[in-house]
Amino acid sequence: MCNIKKIWLALEIGNSQLHWALFNGEILDFTWDTEYLPESVISQLAQCQTLNNLLLAIFPLHQRTEVQREQKEILAEAFFSSPPLFLASVVPSQTTLWQTYPNIRVITLDQIPLRGVYPTLGIDRALALWGAGKTWGFPMLVIDAGTALTFTGADDNQCLVGGAILPGLGLQIATLGQKTGQLPLVETPNSASLPTRFALNTPEAIQSGIIYTLIAGIKDFIEAWWCLFPEGKIAIKGGDRTLLFNYLQTLYPAIASHLIVELNLTFWGMREIAMS
Numbered sequence: 001m002c003n004i005k006k007i008w009l010a011l012e013i014g015n016s017q018l019h020w021a022l023f024n025g026e027i028l029d030f031t032w033d034t035e036y037l038p039e040s041v042i043s044q045l046a047q048c049q050t051l052n053n054l055l056l057a058i059f060p061l062h063q064r065t066e067v068q069r070e071q072k073e074i075l076a077e078a079f080f081s082s083p084p085l086f087l088a089s090v091v092p093s094q095t096t097l098w099q100t101y102p103n104i105r106v107i108t109l110d111q112i113p114l115r116g117v118y119p120t121l122g123i124d125r126a127l128a129l130w131g132a133g134k135t136w137g138f139p140m141l142v143i144d145a146g147t148a149l150t151f152t153g154a155d156d157n158q159c160l161v162g163g164a165i166l167p168g169l170g171l172q173i174a175t176l177g178q179k180t181g182q183l184p185l186v187e188t189p190n191s192a193s194l195p196t197r198f199a200l201n202t203p204e205a206i207q208s209g210i211i212y213t214l215i216a217g218i219k220d221f222i223e224a225w226w227c228l229f230p231e232g233k234i235a236i237k238g239g240d241r242t243l244l245f246n247y248l249q250t251l252y253p254a255i256a257s258h259l260i261v262e263l264n265l266t267f268w269g270m271r272e273i274a275m276s
């Protein structure tokens with residue numbers, strides 16, 4: 001039986017969507033993504049009298065049967081105060097909207113015991129690195145294949161080594177389509193089969209250019225990481241993790257076999273902070 005007092009929500013505000021997790025103490029019950037929520041919905045959350053109502057307000061319509069099925073035990077129970085909502089955001093305007101939630105706990109960089117951080121380091125990068133390192137050990141390099149693609153590493157002393165930021169897969173494709181006179185907006189590739197390297201049409205030429213340089217770049221960063229830390233671990237997360245992992249597996253299977261693919265790294269980091 002689930003103890004309602006231990007329920008808390010984790011919300012990661014990314015650059016393209018919201019990432020949610022429902023925790024029961026240390027246990028991650030389930031996760032889901034939504035679009036950014038309208039201010040009117042956010043301000044109504046304070047009035048929700050039960051967890052059922054709260055989850056229904058923040059859960060996308062088409063997934064509601066799933067939340068109801070998974071949470072039927074919890075749903076039956078009433079509660080009279082809003083569960084804690086731990087928030088990690090890289091979008092300041094969105095952070096502001098959520099300040100109205102009664103039991104909000106905004107996670108800031110100074111709460112993460114990672115050493116040697118610089119003041120403007122993204123909270124998502126710090127949390128994912130902390131979560132990965134605490135789960136699988138340090139040295140750890142996290143590759144986040146999200147809106148932006150980032151590399152973020154820490155050494156055996158849990159001290160930030162540093163990293164890199166570049167436009168993610170979707171952004172690379174979108175900017176070529178938007179900032180040029182005659183390049184089309186191509187589909188984000190969704191199959192594991194590699195594009196033709198030397199392409200003879202425009203969409204395939206775009207896909208080839210972006211995919212092969214992205215994979216070569218990721219390989220290069222991984223090799224540079226292993227030069228620094230031959231036993232260093234590597235984890236990959238983010239919306240494009242599976243696609244990029246599959247390409248890596250085809251092109252560089254030896255490298256891919258060392259990668260930890262884990263969507264929920266940031267939530268593991270948030271759990272470390274929430275439970276401490």
Ligand SMILES: Nc1ncnc2c1ncn2[C@@H]1O[C@H](COP(=O)(O)OP(=O)(O)OP(=O)(O)O)[C@@H](O)[C@H]1O
Pocket residue numbers: 013014015016017018090124144145146147148168169170171188237238239240
């Ligand atoms: N439902 C979706 N909505 C948006 N992007 C998606 C979706 N599913 C897969 N993607 C892919 O995931 C990438 C975005 O990743 P992710 O959702 O991790 O980014 P994010 O919300 O900006 O989070 P972060 O800021 O942590 O990177 C895009 O490049 C896109 O191709």
Ligand SMILES: CC(C)(CO)[C@@H](O)C(=O)NCCC(=O)O
Pocket residue numbers: 015090120121122123124125146148150165
């Ligand atoms: C790089 C992103 C956009 C990745 O989500 C985010 O972590 C961020 O806004 N970071 C701030 C800059 C930095 O990390 O150095």
Ligand SMILES: [K+]
Pocket residue numbers: none
């Ligand atoms: K910006």
